[in-house]
Amino acid sequence: MTEIPVPGSLSPGLSRTPLTITADRSWARLDLRELWEYRELLFFLAMRDIKVRYKQTVFGVAWAIIQPFFTMLVFSLFFGRLAKIPSDGVPYPLFSYAALVPWSFFANAVSQSADSLVGSANLISKVYFPRIIVPLAVMISCAVDFAVAFSLMVGMMVYFQVLPTLHIIWLPGLLLLALITALGAGLWLSALNVQFRDVRYVLPFLMQFWLFVTPVVYPSSLLPEPWRTLYGINPMAGVVEGFRWALLGTATAPGLIIAFSAFFALFFLAGGIWYFHRMERVFADII
Amino acid sequence: MSSLAISVENLGKQYRLGGNAGYSTIRETLRDALLTPAYRLQALLRGQGAIERSDTIWALKNVSFTVQHGEVVGIIGRNGAGKSTLLKILSRVTHPTEGRARLFGRVGSLLEVGVGFHPELTGRENVFLSGAIMGMKKQEIDRKFDQIVAFAGVEEFIDTPVKRFSSGMYARLAFSVAAHMEPEILVVDEVLAIGDLAFQEKCLGKMSDVAQEGRTVLFVSHNMSAISMLCPTAILLEEGRINFHGPSADTIARYVNLMRSGVDSQFDRRADRTGNGLLRITRLYLEDSEGRVIDTVPCGSGVRFVLEYAAADSAASLGDVGIQLMVASGATRLFSLVNEISGDLFQNVPARGRFVCAVDRLPLMPGNYDLHFVCLVGRQLADKLRFAWPLLVADGDFFGHGRLSNNREKHGSLLVSHSWSLDTDRKI
Numbered sequence: 001m002t003e004i005p006v007p008g009s010l011s012p013g014l015s016r017t018p019l020t021i022t023a024d025r026s027w028a029r030l031d032l033r034e035l036w037e038y039r040e041l042l043f044f045l046a047m048r049d050i051k052v053r054y055k056q057t058v059f060g061v062a063w064a065i066i067q068p069f070f071t072m073l074v075f076s077l078f079f080g081r082l083a084k085i086p087s088d089g090v091p092y093p094l095f096s097y098a099a100l101v102p103w104s105f106f107a108n109a110v111s112q113s114a115d116s117l118v119g120s121a122n123l124i125s126k127v128y129f130p131r132i133i134v135p136l137a138v139m140i141s142c143a144v145d146f147a148v149a150f151s152l153m154v155g156m157m158v159y160f161q162v163l164p165t166l167h168i169i170w171l172p173g174l175l176l177l178a179l180i181t182a183l184g185a186g187l188w189l190s191a192l193n194v195q196f197r198d199v200r201y202v203l204p205f206l207m208q209f210w211l212f213v214t215p216v217v218y219p220s221s222l223l224p225e226p227w228r229t230l231y232g233i234n235p236m237a238g239v240v241e242g243f244r245w246a247l248l249g250t251a252t253a254p255g256l257i258i259a260f261s262a263f264f265a266l267f268f269l270a271g272g273i274w275y276f277h278r279m280e281r282v283f284a285d286i287i
Numbered sequence: 288m289s290s291l292a293i294s295v296e297n298l299g300k301q302y303r304l305g306g307n308a309g310y311s312t313i314r315e316t317l318r319d320a321l322l323t324p325a326y327r328l329q330a331l332l333r334g335q336g337a338i339e340r341s342d343t344i345w346a347l348k349n350v351s352f353t354v355q356h357g358e359v360v361g362i363i364g365r366n367g368a369g370k371s372t373l374l375k376i377l378s379r380v381t382h383p384t385e386g387r388a389r390l391f392g393r394v395g396s397l398l399e400v401g402v403g404f405h406p407e408l409t410g411r412e413n414v415f416l417s418g419a420i421m422g423m424k425k426q427e428i429d430r431k432f433d434q435i436v437a438f439a440g441v442e443e444f445i446d447t448p449v450k451r452f453s454s455g456m457y458a459r460l461a462f463s464v465a466a467h468m469e470p471e472i473l474v475v476d477e478v479l480a481i482g483d484l485a486f487q488e489k490c491l492g493k494m495s496d497v498a499q500e501g502r503t504v505l506f507v508s509h510n511m512s513a514i515s516m517l518c519p520t521a522i523l524l525e526e527g528r529i530n531f532h533g534p535s536a537d538t539i540a541r542y543v544n545l546m547r548s549g550v551d552s553q554f555d556r557r558a559d560r561t562g563n564g565l566l567r568i569t570r571l572y573l574e575d576s577e578g579r580v581i582d583t584v585p586c587g588s589g590v591r592f593v594l595e596y597a598a599a600d601s602a603a604s605l606g607d608v609g610i611q612l613m614v615a616s617g618a619t620r621l622f623s624l625v626n627e628i629s630g631d632l633f634q635n636v637p638a639r640g641r642f643v644c645a646v647d648r649l650p651l652m653p654g655n656y657d658l659h660f661v662c663l664v665g666r667q668l669a670d671k672l673r674f675a676w677p678l679l680v681a682d683g684d685f686f687g688h689g690r691l692s693n694n695r696e697k698h699g700s701l702l703v704s705h706s707w708s709l710d711t712d713r714k715i
Binding site: 018019020021022023039043044045046048051052055058086122123125126127128129163234282283284 | 405559
């Protein structure tokens with residue numbers, strides 16, 4: 001097996017496997033090695049998103065905190081104070097913010113990645129690179145916002161004098177689960193959006209609906225078993241309950257629900273990759 | 288020793304045309320508007336392309352050719368002949384419908400200059416971003432960074448957001464990044480048509496450096512003099528097929544023939560045309576002094592440039608019309624034929640007609656040249672097209688002494704009527 005010619009590696013000699021372009025459909029599969037070769041592009045695109053996102057704003061990156069923070073205030077007032085929704089024994093602001101941090105990451109990542117391919121139409125119709133890098137870069141730049149928003153979570157825990165539990169070691173895993181879910185949805189939506197701009201109009205409804213079927217403003221303990229576990233079909237339910245459990249020590253260990261969520265998140269992701277690659281070949285023609 | 292760099296076998300690309308071409312009645316249109324979502328949903332569920340009831344067109348069909356390492360090949364053809372589609376397939380931007388292409392070596396493609404540039408980012412950030420998009424490694428960009436910036440001549444502004452750049456600076460930096468890729472096979476679309484003339488000259492210079500370094504280059508252009516200067520051989524595409532593949536001079540001659548036969552729609556399809564359209568040049572061709580249409584002009588003979596035009600509003604008559612025809616060689620302007628300079632003013636011009644510019648003795652050395660035209664109506668730009676027409680000058684006897692004037696490389700492109708004498712009377 002000789003080396004595949006790769007951009008950037010100018011190697012002498014011409015005795016390499018040629019780059020073959022055919023009409024063969026099976027060519028479109030997830031080529032992890034090629035993706036690895038393009039890792040620097042992934043980095044530069046993510047950096048671009050991060051740098052550009054808060055350019056010419058007054059509050060800059062603070063927006064990553066301001067948005068979930070004010071949402072938390074509104075939720076605490078209406079759902080916590082007025083509607084008296086139970087919050088599994090922790091102060092309602094903490095209860096909702098612990099859910100809003102991963103939820104904001106998810107919601108931003110999904111809506112931005114859904115638009116990402118169409119927004120990069122110029123790139124896609126002029127240069128070759130693995131297209132999956134575009135929505136992947138969105139995931140990374142949104143993860144940076146997540147880190148900023150999470151810093152306020154730490155501040156709030158100090159303020160409410162809540163100690164994190166040992167389960168906190170699961171947090172990176174839970175974030176990964178949120179990322180897999182967002183990438184799965186992002187791949188589906190971005191590829192669909194290339195062909196059907198309807199996605200743009202569906203997206204706000206979809207995200208609103210998804211927010212309500214995710215236990216952000218209410219605890220999933222409101223649901224009786226086995227519905228509570230089946231709730232994990234929505235992977236974000238597992239993520240949100242997992243965050244509360246790991247950070248605030250809410251009583252019910254969400255092991256089963258998370259297992260369910262992880263399974264479905266991977267299922268969505270596999271489907272997303274399949275559909276994305278199926279459509280990737282025609283992106284440049286129809287975008 | 289030569290070896291294969293590009294091998295293209297029976298390459299074909301089919302495009303679907305939009306579905307709503309040719310509706311005849313309102314009822315049909317309405318019915319379709321209602322049914323289309325259902326069709327599309329069905330197509331979506333089947334996982335196929337959505338555009339239903341569509342006609343298809345082969346943008347490229349049965350295209351086969353090979354290019355050896357170190358060859359520089361021009362690709363010419365009318366608009367819509369499939370040049371860009373071919374380059375897009377070879378750049379892997381789009382996929383062929385049939386056939387196969389093999390590329391032996393690292394491929395760099397330049398379909399547009401400044402791809403991936405973001406106006407909010409600084410020059411420095413854009414160099415890295417754009418370089419990475421074109422497939423360069425960070426390490427490689429680091430190494431060439433100073434060269435890239437120096438070639439573009441934007442050293443002082445490199446940490447300024449490029450949205451504050453002048454359009455010339457922007458184009459220079461963008462081209463400079465692209466020019467510093469070092470691919471073994473370079474695929475270039477019409478990129479030299481940007482920026483100012485000085486910059487274009489620089490681009491052409493860089494292109495000929497690349498060509499002389501022994502790289503393999505595929506070069507699409509409307510700039511016939513650049514094609515004939517840079518490319519020993521050229522491919523003529525016509526309606527998606529290869530019409531001719533041979534020495535550039537022969538390919539260009541065929542292209543000119545083709546342009547003459549199917550003229551009318553030619554200019555209309557050019558995307559790089561500018562102006563308000565009050566008046567449009569619909570045809571451009573050459574006649575000899577007896578009024579016969581010709582492809583090539585012998586050096587030093589009489590020629591008439593004919594520009595047929597039509598006004599947007601066919602009932603109106605136009606006010607003052609200014610017309611300029613420029614003869615260029617690559618990025619270099621040689622001379623202009625301007626009615627305001629010659630003193631032939633056109634006032635109250637009818638909606639249709641032809642402007643004829645007669646030149647008694649064409650002062651051009653044999654070779655390929657290009658014609659740009661500009662039309663003004665009431666001092667407003669009405670129509671402008673660069674590289675509108677290839678001008679072929681054949682061997683000819685400019686001085687009328689029976690010897691041909693044909694050493695353009697040595698003596699330059701222009702011929703001026705003159706005489707020499709030897710004066711021995713005066714003491715020095």
